[in-house]
Amino acid sequence: MSSPLAVADTTLPAFIWDETLIRRYDLSGPRYTSYPTAVEFTADFGPGDMIKAAERSRVAGGPVSLYTHLPFCAHLCYYCACNKVITKKRDKAMPYVERVLREAAMQSELFGAHRPVQQLHWGGGTPTFLPKDVMEYLMAGYGELFNLQAGDERDYSVEIDPREVDQDTLPTLWQLGFNRISLGVQDVNPQVQKAVNRIQPREMTESVLNEARRIGFRSINLDLIYGLPYQTPESFAETLDSVIEMSPDRLSVFSYAHLPDRFYPQTRIQGDTLPSPQQKLTILHNTINRLLEAGYEYIGMDHFAKPDDSLAIAQREGRLHRNFQGYTTHSDCDLVSLGVSAIGQTDDAYFQNNHDLPAWEQAIDAGQLATVRGVELTRDDQVRRWVIGQLICQFRLDRKQFQMAWGGEFDGYFADELRRLRPMIQDELIADDGQVLQVQPAGRLLIRAICQIFDLYRKEGASQRFSRII
Numbered sequence: 524m525s526s527p528l529a530v531a532d533t534t535l536p537a538f539i540w541d542e543t544l545i546r547r548y549d550l551s552g553p554r555y556t557s558y559p560t561a562v563e564f565t566a567d568f569g570p571g572d573m574i575k576a577a578e579r580s581r582v583a584g585g586p587v588s589l590y591t592h593l594p595f596c597a598h599l600c601y602y603c604a605c606n607k608v609i610t611k612k613r614d615k616a617m618p619y620v621e622r623v624l625r626e627a628a629m630q631s632e633l634f635g636a637h638r639p640v641q642q643l644h645w646g647g648g649t650p651t652f653l654p655k656d657v658m659e660y661l662m663a664g665y666g667e668l669f670n671l672q673a674g675d676e677r678d679y680s681v682e683i684d685p686r687e688v689d690q691d692t693l694p695t696l697w698q699l700g701f702n703r704i705s706l707g708v709q710d711v712n713p714q715v716q717k718a719v720n721r722i723q724p725r726e727m728t729e730s731v732l733n734e735a736r737r738i739g740f741r742s743i744n745l746d747l748i749y750g751l752p753y754q755t756p757e758s759f760a761e762t763l764d765s766v767i768e769m770s771p772d773r774l775s776v777f778s779y780a781h782l783p784d785r786f787y788p789q790t791r792i793q794g795d796t797l798p799s800p801q802q803k804l805t806i807l808h809n810t811i812n813r814l815l816e817a818g819y820e821y822i823g824m825d826h827f828a829k830p831d832d833s834l835a836i837a838q839r840e841g842r843l844h845r846n847f848q849g850y851t852t853h854s855d856c857d858l859v860s861l862g863v864s865a866i867g868q869t870d871d872a873y874f875q876n877n878h879d880l881p882a883w884e885q886a887i888d889a890g891q892l893a894t895v896r897g898v899e900l901t902r903d904d905q906v907r908r909w910v911i912g913q914l915i916c917q918f919r920l921d922r923k924q925f926q927m928a929w930g931g932e933f934d935g936y937f938a939d940e941l942r943r944l945r946p947m948i949q950d951e952l953i954a955d956d957g958q959v960l961q962v963q964p965a966g967r968l969l970i971r972a973i974c975q976i977f978d979l980y981r982k983e984g985a986s987q988r989f990s991r992i993i
């Protein structure tokens with residue numbers, strides 16, 4: 524059963540929903556915010572390796588991206604799979620931030636304080652859990668330790684929980700240099716909100732969004748989740764209509780993976796209240812239809828943007844990249860990451876902090892880095908990361924560009940992968956004219972399955988450690 528659906532897009536292939544192919548290829552797979560993926564990180568990689576990686580990064584120079592993980596939340600959302608600490612005690616924020624600044628001092632010395640911070644992101648948890656003075660203290664500290672930027676090309680973003688916003692929050696963030704925000708919404712339906720313990724009236728979200736726009740924030744993103752309790756195709760269509768009326772610049776629409784054995788909060792969600800797999804597919808299909816109809820472009824992997832948003836422009840110009848924050852226009856930034864569980868990245872390494880808050884605190888108090896695992900990339904990892912990045916961001920791979928970037932011949936290097944790609948070529952997920960591998964309309968939604976062909980660590984295919992593709 525397939526229903527072709529045209530997309531007005533000059534450079535990318537149109538989009539086609541083909542349910543037979545979706546069922547054939549919808550295995551579990553990584554989201555490729557890194558390659559190798561986080562499951563390949565090992566405990567063999569410790570602070571000493573991280574120091575060497577940071578030194579190599581400093582010698583190479585260039586701009587950096589600065590990520591801070593702020594783990595506190597005042598309320599527990601039952602679908603949550605994040606690393607967070609549920610507490611009502613706001614006085615926990617300052618000691619945490621003081622430690623983040625101690626960690627920042629170590630990392631600034633290692634990576635180089637002079638390098639321009641082109642991208643900055645506060646994630647969580649709930650960054651807006653921090654009282655105003657703590658936010659100011661953190662940013663002032665960063666101002667002393669790093670080379671923060673003020674120009675228009677900077678991309679300083681923060682995740683906002685509209686329930687944790689008062690009249691000072693947005694003006695404070697703006698004054699501190701943030702120019703982009705992402706609002707957590709998930710669903711505006713009251714029954715769904717109650718079932719996931721996230722009561723957030725539509726008007727609350729709308730007034731935060733309007734205020735942000737009035738102040739001057741750009742690329743305002745809204746997060747939605749489908750597959751939550753009591754959602755139906757009809758109820759989610761209403762949610763989408765409400766959200767489209769608010770007219771955010773970007774939308775992320777994630778699939779909820781119900782894994783109560785792995786994520787304890789999810790045990791509060793009753794399995795029999797969840798939409799069926801078929802209903803989920805219908806919701807996704809309708810969502811893509813509706814957003815395209817409303818003028819959004821499908822960027823890929825759950826992300827949509829208005830045609831004049833920087834993500835859509837970057838994709839059209841072949842400049843889109845992917846990192847732990849999802850799609851980004853800043854490709855050349857090494858990632859300096861601070862806080863519990865934060866993951867950093869250089870050209871040839873990934874490294875992650877301890878995800879246990881007391882253990883992270885202990886390391887920082889001892890004046891040490893809190894790196895507990897990571898991976899050093901081989902040349903093969905780097906080559907494959909580039910290939911996967913081309914496919915997942917630009918939906919195409921040009922053999923000439925490969926040769927220019929890596930100095931080798933694509934067909935010789937990937938002979939086995941090209942053989943395994945044949946069924947996907949027959950199924951018209953991807954086409955190969957001998958020069959360019961071009962993802963086809965039916966393959967855009969299944970891009971993770973295509974990327975998996977080039978993933979050396981999952982040659983056998985699906986792995987239960989990842990969520991399903993759709």
Ligand code: SF4
Nearest residue numbers: 596600603605607648
């Ligand atoms: S989903 Fe976000 S806001 Fe909700 S508990 Fe998890 S981290 Fe906190």
